Amino acid sequence: MKKYLLIFVVLIFVVGLSAEDYDFRNVNWGMSKTEVKRREDAKLFQDKSTSLAYKTQLKNHDALLVYNFWNNKLAGSAYSIIDNYLNKNNYIEDYKELKRLLEKKYGNPSYEDIIWKNDLYKDDPSHYGMAISVGHLIYTSRWKTNSEKIVIILDGENYKVSLMIAYYSNQYAKKILKDDEKEAMEDL
DSSP states (O other), rough: OHHHHHHHHHHHHHHHHHHHHHHTTTTTTTTTHHHHHHOSSSSEEEETTTTEEEEEEEEEEEEEEEEEETTEEEEEEEEEOOOOOSHHHHHHHHHHHHHHHHHHHOOSEEEEEEEEEETTTTTGGGGGHHHTTTSSSSEEEEEEEEEEEEEEEEEEEEEEEEEEEEEEEEEHHHHHHHHHHHHHHHHH
């Protein structure tokens, strides 16, 4: 009986560690491209100097998964949903579904907003999807954890809708912003 109890405790310990040891999927911020490629089992779609892109599924949605690197260290990642709907309001339902799952995992967002840039369709919810596709309406929510910031955003432009969930390492995001600012100042 003690033997089975010990096995059970070990299994709980190992299973518990496997999910908690990673910052995102099965990788940690700061890993090299080689390490991420070795750990990611989705289908590699594109390999660039500062990013890796994979085709995958996220909650029954076709998605691109992108890993972004700074000085060969994993600094951020994102899912971009690539489903295509004729009824653009379906994107709002997808946003709500994914936001609910993020809330279940990370709690209430630290920030959320629905932003109207142009209120042409504001009085007609049946056209909110159209409003998003032409850039009039944006849905966004953000979370903060000890190691990362998470953002889900639904926006659009030129009749195309973008639904993305981005994860940014707290440690590396600041370094990337400094490098971007330095590069921009050199261009001035």
